[in-house]
Amino acid sequence: MLEYTFYDNEATGLSKRHDQVTQFGGVTCDESFRVKDSISQFVRLLPYVVPHPSALTVTRKTAWDLCDPTLVSDYAAARDISRFLTPKRGVTRVFVTYNGIKYDDELLRTMLYRNLQDPYFNSGRDSIKIDLLSVVRLVVAAAPEALVVPRDADGRMSLRLENLCPANGILLEAHDAYHDSVATMRLFRLVQEKAPWAIELALECGSAKRVEELLSSSIRTGEPVFSFTSFGNPDFAPLAIMASDGKKYIGVDLRADAFTEDGGKIAEQLYKPGTPFQIVTSNKFPLLLNAGRMRAVHGAELSESLRERANEINNKTAFRAACKDAVSRNTLEKVNDAASEELIYDGFFEGDDKRRMAAFNGASNWIERAKVPFADRRLKDFSARIILDAVANGEAALPADIIRSLAIDCSEALCRPFATATSRHTTIAKCIEDGADDAWLEWARGRYGDHPVFDAAPQAMKSAPATGQIAFAF
Numbered sequence: 001m002l003e004y005t006f007y008d009n010e011a012t013g014l015s016k017r018h019d020q021v022t023q024f025g026g027v028t029c030d031e032s033f034r035v036k037d038s039i040s041q042f043v044r045l046l047p048y049v050v051p052h053p054s055a056l057t058v059t060r061k062t063a064w065d066l067c068d069p070t071l072v073s074d075y076a077a078a079r080d081i082s083r084f085l086t087p088k089r090g091v092t093r094v095f096v097t098y099n100g101i102k103y104d105d106e107l108l109r110t111m112l113y114r115n116l117q118d119p120y121f122n123s124g125r126d127s128i129k130i131d132l133l134s135v136v137r138l139v140v141a142a143a144p145e146a147l148v149v150p151r152d153a154d155g156r157m158s159l160r161l162e163n164l165c166p167a168n169g170i171l172l173e174a175h176d177a178y179h180d181s182v183a184t185m186r187l188f189r190l191v192q193e194k195a196p197w198a199i200e201l202a203l204e205c206g207s208a209k210r211v212e213e214l215l216s217s218s219i220r221t222g223e224p225v226f227s228f229t230s231f232g233n234p235d236f237a238p239l240a241i242m243a244s245d246g247k248k249y250i251g252v253d254l255r256a257d258a259f260t261e262d263g264g265k266i267a268e269q270l271y272k273p274g275t276p277f278q279i280v281t282s283n284k285f286p287l288l289l290n291a292g293r294m295r296a297v298h299g300a301e302l303s304e305s306l307r308e309r310a311n312e313i314n315n316k317t318a319f320r321a322a323c324k325d326a327v328s329r330n331t332l333e334k335v336n337d338a339a340s341e342e343l344i345y346d347g348f349f350e351g352d353d354k355r356r357m358a359a360f361n362g363a364s365n366w367i368e369r370a371k372v373p374f375a376d377r378r379l380k381d382f383s384a385r386i387i388l389d390a391v392a393n394g395e396a397a398l399p400a401d402i403i404r405s406l407a408i409d410c411s412e413a414l415c416r417p418f419a420t421a422t423s424r425h426t427t428i429a430k431c432i433e434d435g436a437d438d439a440w441l442e443w444a445r446g447r448y449g450d451h452p453v454f455d456a457a458p459q460a461m462k463s464a465p466a467t468g469q470i471a472f473a474f
């Protein structure tokens with residue numbers, strides 16, 4: 001059985017590891033687009049998360065709205081969202097976002113991870129995930145008559161959901177996670193009607209297992225694949241796939257005039273613009289076409305000269321080894337002094353701690369949760385934050401010594417609002433530097449209290465009363 005889940009987030013900012021989901025919306029339907037389940041969850045602001053004024057403008061919310069005591073906690077929302085995202089046994093779930101795989105998915109993954117839920121909701125080899133924006137870009141490039149594409153004031157194409165949907169007769173209340181999800185579902189259905197080949201390709205490329213089969217076959221046979229990208233002008237790059245390292249594969253653009261064959265120099269070029277070396281990650285929804293599909297979709301063939309070049313490259317054993325060496329290197333820098341959220345891919349939790357997570361989530365009261373003895377420092381940090389959020393919002397009453405101990409376990413997070421403007425997370429200082437208005441400053445002064453960070457604020461704010469202050473001193 002196949003199901004589709006369309007979902008979206010609204011958030012406090014652009015950091016996928018440090019910002020917070022403020023609304024999650026989603027709909028799950030069957031193959032005939034009959035809705036089977038839905039969710040619209042607004043989430044209360046965490047004590048240590050500072051909402052950026054720009055994000056509030058986009059979502060048409062105020063900082064006071066995010067602190068509404070009737071909203072559910074981040075911890076409770078994560079449990080509800082996890083249940084919504086988990087398919088029943090025997091069901092193949094297709095997860096669909098609009099421009100969401102790089103940011104929305106990772107932000108949501110961080111939320112689940114931080115709240116002791118399974119963060120890998122769509123990462124299994126049997127899961128399928130689709131970024132509908134990439135599919136729309138492919139359709140516009142290969143079959144421009146299929147969709148009505150609006151233009152902005154400068155005459156440029158606009159594929160933003162809030163512009164594309166109305167142009168194609170789909171009603172949309174933009175920047176509301178639930179309504180964006182419903183609109184994405186309707187747009188997906190329209191693309192399926194107008195360009196069924198694009199959805200067929202998306203279902204194949206959304207499966208990491210199928211992508212790996214295609215790329216592994218390309219390595220074995222030497223048959224190039226075409227990689228569709230749309231950064232700037234749409235492009236179907238003919239790639240000779242040379243080697244792999246787990247989910248990462250390295251390909252060479254056959255159109256390149258020249259390229260190095262030194263493994264170290266290849267590694268230096270990865271992830272940079274203008275390089276002939278492309279990294280294709282099997283679980284990041286790469287749009288790949290074999291020769292037959294390229295012929296059917298775009299009416300193009302691999303030229304004889306490029307095919308000869310592919311044969312020449314594939315016969316270079318030393319070059320293949322150099323490519324494998326390059327893709328195996330850690331070419332992405334790790335963060336120094338990583339916070340717990342930034343360690344999401346730094347190893348799974350061990351068996352004893354996994355049992356403790358179940359005990360924590362199944363506990364009947366906050367005292368029981370506070371007594372769960374996690375060994376992993378990430379879990380000690382996360383669990384302390386969860387409990388202190390409940391304390392700060394009057395949902396839990398704990399002895400002072402336990403509160404102090406928990407505050408030590410998560411002290412880095414509690415101090416985040418007061419860090420410098422150059423921190424990796426949003427801070428009060430950063431918002432002031434970015435021109436926060438008087439209303440935001442009034443809210444921040446009331447929430448965080450008198451602090452030297454407000455010295456950069458307007459003079460009128462320095463004497464404003466601190467009311468409704470969140471309990472950071474624990």
